Amino acid sequence: MKVLVINCGSSSLKYQLIDSDTEKALAVGVCERIGIDGRLNHTPAGGDKIVIDKEMPDHEVAIRMVLDALADDSYGVIKDLSEIDAVGHRLVHGGEKFTESVIIDDEVIRGVEECSPLAPLHNPANLIGVRACQAIMPGVPNVGVFDTAFHQTMEPVAYMYGLPYSYYEDFKVRRYGFHGTSHSYVSGRAIDLLSLNPGNSKVIVCHLGNGSSISAVKNGKVVDTSMGMTPMEGLVMGTRCGDIDPTIVEYLAHTLDKSLEEVMQILNKESGVFGISGGVSSDFRDLDAAARQGNKKAELAIDVFSYRAAKVIGSYIAAMNGVDAIIFTAGVGENNIEVRQKIMDYFGYMGISLDKQANQVRGEEKVISTLDSAVTVMVIPTNEELAIARETVALVKQD
Numbered sequence: 001m002k003v004l005v006i007n008c009g010s011s012s013l014k015y016q017l018i019d020s021d022t023e024k025a026l027a028v029g030v031c032e033r034i035g036i037d038g039r040l041n042h043t044p045a046g047g048d049k050i051v052i053d054k055e056m057p058d059h060e061v062a063i064r065m066v067l068d069a070l071a072d073d074s075y076g077v078i079k080d081l082s083e084i085d086a087v088g089h090r091l092v093h094g095g096e097k098f099t100e101s102v103i104i105d106d107e108v109i110r111g112v113e114e115c116s117p118l119a120p121l122h123n124p125a126n127l128i129g130v131r132a133c134q135a136i137m138p139g140v141p142n143v144g145v146f147d148t149a150f151h152q153t154m155e156p157v158a159y160m161y162g163l164p165y166s167y168y169e170d171f172k173v174r175r176y177g178f179h180g181t182s183h184s185y186v187s188g189r190a191i192d193l194l195s196l197n198p199g200n201s202k203v204i205v206c207h208l209g210n211g212s213s214i215s216a217v218k219n220g221k222v223v224d225t226s227m228g229m230t231p232m233e234g235l236v237m238g239t240r241c242g243d244i245d246p247t248i249v250e251y252l253a254h255t256l257d258k259s260l261e262e263v264m265q266i267l268n269k270e271s272g273v274f275g276i277s278g279g280v281s282s283d284f285r286d287l288d289a290a291a292r293q294g295n296k297k298a299e300l301a302i303d304v305f306s307y308r309a310a311k312v313i314g315s316y317i318a319a320m321n322g323v324d325a326i327i328f329t330a331g332v333g334e335n336n337i338e339v340r341q342k343i344m345d346y347f348g349y350m351g352i353s354l355d356k357q358a359n360q361v362r363g364e365e366k367v368i369s370t371l372d373s374a375v376t377v378m379v380i381p382t383n384e385e386l387a388i389a390r391e392t393v394a395l396v397k398q399d
């Protein structure tokens, strides 16, 4: 089957056309600046990137351009649209309503809309992508794969906040967690690669990218994860602050004479390693370069990021009463040798040690701990698009 995987944001749309038999992407691309001006970057497998600058007033136009590119005579990868068997959509927030992937129908759309207050920037944008596909490719099944679904196995002890209970009942205020597709794919892959017993395994997945989260996966099920009701909670991220004392919000609003929305914008877009580094960058490659040139704030940002990740890992070892494997994934986790080393250095007391040579790896599946390490540490590149394509095929075949 050929599955079009779509990750639709408010002004961008990432896509991959995946052949489910080979599990390879036939083409990947992104539409940027939708509603502003419009640019399509399209790369057929093994070919050169094509850049098309063309007006994209809305997502429907953007998807039409993607489909045109996929079926183009020179840089396309299919003859015509009838070759697309299904579309898999990344949907950000499924609340408590969606505990697994679903074939999208009107009722599902209503359910996703009901969850929109929990992710006002993401869910409506995701649905625009769904509706555009329904309009352009009638009869082609659309599947929704939720960022939150894999985390729905958490128990109340992990998902309840220290707030009045009625806020949970009335307003659904609780921990949901995100990056679920990645945590699911990577923890499953770890169980396979390390031949762990799926029913008796303890895996910690560190998804460290621009957005970062860590999850504790016991017997294949999430028991805790660091992101919360929104993707703001937990680790220090590229530009997001992660955990802070909530009083800081009030304090900054008063001190800077800013509205709540303005303060939240600062916590979302101007904080994290970008903020700590004094605005050097949210990108770890830039931070590494600045730190090497003696920039102390950039160095501090990397240290805070690593320390905070180590603290979460430590707490999850306690939450699961042990750990069999710690896995690094996503941009930073897959590629940043120094950050992995800094994080794992905190666990020397537990007998966990990295093999310095093995840890020189970037972006491939590899054990990076020493043979005598008490816990296996691995790099496993995430592949959220493939995971979405697999879920899509499974549901469409069932239907």
Ligand code: ADP
Binding pocket: 208, 209, 210, 211, 212, 282, 283, 284, 285, 286, 330, 331, 332, 335, 336, 362
């Ligand atoms: P997102 O949350 O946007 O999906 P990614 O998982 O792509 O983020 O991670 C982006 C981060 O990964 C950036 O900080 C970037 O510096 C880092 N990164 C990506 N590729 C490399 C690389 N080859 N070497 C070092 N760091 C990298």
